[in-house]
Structures are given as structure tokens and as C-alpha cells.
Amino acid sequence: MKQNFTVRRGALDGVEAFLSVAEHRSFRRAAAELGVTPSAISQVVRALEARVGAALFLRTTRSVGLTEAGERFLSRAKPAFEELVAASELARDLGQRPAGLLRLTVPRAVVPILLEPLIASFCQAFPEVEVEIAASAELVDIAAEGFDAGIRLGQFVAADMVAVRLTPPFPFVVVGSPEYLRRMGRPESIDDLRQHACIRIRRSSGSIAPWSFVNGNKPIEAIVSGPLIAHDFPTMLGAVVEGMGLAQVPEPIAAGPLKAGKLVHVLERFAPMAPGVFLYYPSRHQVMPKLRAFIDHVKRRAYTANKTRIHIDDK
Missing domain, CATH: 3.40.190.290 (D-Maltodextrin-Binding Protein; domain 2)
Known part of the structure; x- marks a missing residue:
């Protein structure tokens, strides 16, 4: 039976403040670390305790200690929060430079005549990007199947996709x-x-x-x-x-x-x-750096090929 599951709004509020106070055993030093006032830290921690339903700290005028509930909360919250921070940093890294796994769905026929030289030069230019090519005749839903982009004949590219030309029209x-x-x-x-x-x-x-x-x-x-x-x-x-x-x-x-x-x-x-062969992807607003680098690489190669063809034709 399917269960409804939701994360309570604000469930993570105050966790970073709690961890800082627990580490320093001081509201003042935690405030200095986080760049806020001690009263702000105190308010955030009290709000967290109210949501948890238990006191997390023992406070005196001279010291700050953890209650049993605070010790248990710390043992689970600290590794979980560190994982969240690491996940955020990893995602941010992929959002700032070309890196990670670039997955492309393509017809098998285009791999030797179009993709092999293109992928070789791209991998040399962007060594931190791994390229995975799924060669298939199937027209897959690239978003649902976890692909960054696809390559297909123009007549098979959906109207809501952004398309980048790879070849001129051909018979x-x-x-x-x-x-x-x-x-x-x-x-x-x-x-x-x-x-x-x-x-x-x-x-x-x-x-x-x-x-x-x-x-x-x-x-x-x-x-x-x-x-x-x-x-x-x-x-x-x-x-x-x-x-x-x-x-x-x-x-x-x-x-x-x-x-x-x-x-x-x-x-x-x-x-x-x-109409030719096109690279296509869902939205200009969702393009990760690895895909943007590939798109720009494709455009540069196409521009170079067109210039070469024009010079040959002019001779």
C-alpha cells in the first residue's frame, strides 16, 4: 500500500546552528562562526527544540552542554547534515564546470560517420566529462530515460525540443x-x-x-x-x-x-x-555545463566544416 510522505516545512531549519553550538559548546562562538548574533542563534535553537519536542542543550551562565536528547540528535544529525553539504557541493561543482557523465541516445548508423570523430575531439578537449552513447533505433523520452540529449533525423525531433543542426539536408x-x-x-x-x-x-x-x-x-x-x-x-x-x-x-x-x-x-x-541530423535537448534553461560544452563543440566543428567546404567550392 502506498504511503503518503512529506517533509515537514522547515524541518532542517536550525540544524546548522545546533551543530555549531554543539561543536563549540558556546552560543557566542557559534554565532561568530556563522556570522550572526548570539541572540539570533539562541532563537533558532529554541525554535528547533520546540519542533523536536525536547530540550537539546543544558545552559548555565558558565557553560553549555548537551542533554541526552541532544546527544542522540547530534549522533544522527551531524553525519546527515555533512552528507547534505557534500551533496550540495557535488551538485554545485557539476553546475559550474564541464564534468560528470554526458548521456546521449543516438541511432546506431550515425556513430561511425558522425559521432566517432566528434566524440574523440570532445573527450580530448574536456577530459573531466565521460560520454555514454546508447545506440538504438528507438525514439526514447530523453528526460524520462535520464539522457542529457539525443541525436535524430530532423523529422523525428519533437517540436518542444531545442535542436542544433549537425548536418545539412540530404537525400x-x-x-x-x-x-x-x-x-x-x-x-x-x-x-x-x-x-x-x-x-x-x-x-x-x-x-x-x-x-x-x-x-x-x-x-x-x-x-x-x-x-x-x-x-x-x-x-x-x-x-x-x-x-x-x-x-x-x-x-x-x-x-x-x-x-x-x-x-x-x-x-x-x-x-x-x-532535413538533416540534429542534436536535441529539452530546454535552454536546464542545460548543464557538460552539455553546453558539447553543444558549443558541435557548433564549432560545424562552422569549421562549413568554412572548409566553402573554400573547396571556391577553388
């Missing part, structure tokens, strides 16, 4: 291996996919994603079939390289095999554009 392309295309022929239209083995992907919702195209300004969804259903893009890409069929994937993921000649574009004029 979703259909690719196949040269061996498969020699064997089965090259599709020239969307309808030609009916005669082809198409590697599909199952969404985190459980549905199998249709293939999306554009014909002019008109979006088209095609229901395709084939021998394999994958749960992520790298698995799809591996199957296509092995000649199992065609697949529709984000172009940056296929860039390496395309450049190496292991894959070939098909149906290029029908390729739809994706």
Missing part, C-alpha cells in the same frame, strides 16, 4: 550493388520496384516503413517487398553490399560504399530530401 537514396543490378537490371521508374528485392526497415512503432519518393513536387509512398526486414540502416546497407537487393537509406550512410564502387545510385531523380 534518401535507393542503392544496389553492381552485381545485383547486372543480375536483375536497373529500375528506371518507381513502378519497376515491383520486380525487385527491396530491403525494408521496421520502425520503432512496429510498422514497416514504406519507401518515400518525390515526382516533381508530388510526394509518393511505395509499398515494396523483399527477402529481409532490418531494424537499422547499417544492417540494410550490409545486405545490399552483399547483393541481396535494393535499399533506401540516407545518402551520408551510403557515401563510403558508393565512393568505393560497392554500391550504385538508382532512381536518383525521385530521391526525397531529409
Whole structure:
């Protein structure tokens, strides 16, 4: 049975004053340590005793001692208060400089092509930050699951999130291996996919994603079939390289095999554009220094990459 539990308002009031008086056995020295008047210390301690329901100190004109109740209160309150102070200092430290554990949820496909160089340079720049990457196709609630931020395709980032662009927009392309295309022929239209083995992907919702195209300004969804259903893009890409069929994937993921000649574009004029990949997090007002450092690092890398691309294009 669930029990209601609340901390009484002001339950910790006066504990620091009590501990100081108990340590010094003096209201005057405790007041000097805490920077208040002896009468203020006396009032705070009396209020604490009233809440506890027992006298904690024995007072005379010459000395201050602890009652039995005071001794018992001290034995439990001192270590508890020291833990609270330590917890506050630890939290304050994490709130003032980049340190601690930075947890990111990301699709597995972006780890080698986007995150590996980025994480390596970030860890070198901020050695007090530990980075944990949870690679999954699932769209998780980052706040509920304890993540600092996530990385996803722009169309999957919720509207209430703050988003930082990691890549420019890119097309979703259909690719196949040269061996498969020699064997089965090259599709020239969307309808030609009916005669082809198409590697599909199952969404985190459980549905199998249709293939999306554009014909002019008109979006088209095609229901395709084939021998394999994958749960992520790298698995799809591996199957296509092995000649199992065609697949529709984000172009940056296929860039390496395309450049190496292991894959070939098909149906290029029908390729739809994706908004790109974004880093996202819940609120600008809740950003810890470790995440702020990562966001700034991402922006600097993106700026440097854009400058390099502009210089190359200008040549």
C-alpha cells in the first residue's frame, strides 16, 4: 500500500546552528562562526527544540552542554547534515564546470560517420566529462530515460525540443550493388520496384516503413517487398553490399560504399530530401555545463566544416 510522505516545512531549519553550538559548546562562538548574533542563534535553537519536542542543550551562565536528547540528535544529525553539504557541493561543482557523465541516445548508423570523430575531439578537449552513447533505433523520452540529449533525423525531433543542426539536408537514396543490378537490371521508374528485392526497415512503432519518393513536387509512398526486414540502416546497407537487393537509406550512410564502387545510385531523380541530423535537448534553461560544452563543440566543428567546404567550392 502506498504511503503518503512529506517533509515537514522547515524541518532542517536550525540544524546548522545546533551543530555549531554543539561543536563549540558556546552560543557566542557559534554565532561568530556563522556570522550572526548570539541572540539570533539562541532563537533558532529554541525554535528547533520546540519542533523536536525536547530540550537539546543544558545552559548555565558558565557553560553549555548537551542533554541526552541532544546527544542522540547530534549522533544522527551531524553525519546527515555533512552528507547534505557534500551533496550540495557535488551538485554545485557539476553546475559550474564541464564534468560528470554526458548521456546521449543516438541511432546506431550515425556513430561511425558522425559521432566517432566528434566524440574523440570532445573527450580530448574536456577530459573531466565521460560520454555514454546508447545506440538504438528507438525514439526514447530523453528526460524520462535520464539522457542529457539525443541525436535524430530532423523529422523525428519533437517540436518542444531545442535542436542544433549537425548536418545539412540530404537525400534518401535507393542503392544496389553492381552485381545485383547486372543480375536483375536497373529500375528506371518507381513502378519497376515491383520486380525487385527491396530491403525494408521496421520502425520503432512496429510498422514497416514504406519507401518515400518525390515526382516533381508530388510526394509518393511505395509499398515494396523483399527477402529481409532490418531494424537499422547499417544492417540494410550490409545486405545490399552483399547483393541481396535494393535499399533506401540516407545518402551520408551510403557515401563510403558508393565512393568505393560497392554500391550504385538508382532512381536518383525521385530521391526525397531529409532535413538533416540534429542534436536535441529539452530546454535552454536546464542545460548543464557538460552539455553546453558539447553543444558549443558541435557548433564549432560545424562552422569549421562549413568554412572548409566553402573554400573547396571556391577553388
